[in-house]
Amino acid sequence: MKPPVLPGIDPEAISEEQAYAGITIHIPGSVKMCWGDEIRFYWGKNLSSTTLFHRVGKDSIVRVLCVSYNFTPYIQFGLVDLYYELYRDNRLIGTSPVLRVNVNYSAPATSRQRQRKRLVNRRFFDT
Incomplete structure (x- = not known):
């Protein structure tokens, strides 16, 4: 069996905003499935179950889920196992x-915010 897939999402950097808007997850098919x-x-402690009502090919997607923190009972940040x-x-x-x-707790800083932070840090080191 193959791991879940997050199309178009970097699994190492999911923002809080993305988690609340909803993350699409694909469950790939397997020859073991009937x-x-x-x-x-499982998304951390959250569970979603479904029954297969069709034939499965090894290269198929058998389930597409959308996980949104607006609708999950256990909201988790940091490292989460899927x-x-x-x-x-x-x-x-x-x-x-x-x-x-x-899943990052707050949205990543913009490039302008990062630049401002670098300038402030440099001022403290120059004195």
């Missing part, structure tokens, strides 16, 4: 590799 299997997706488990008849068949993302 009709009727249950996929349990993975999914595959169940058949309530038995664990497999677990995907973990995709570890970094």
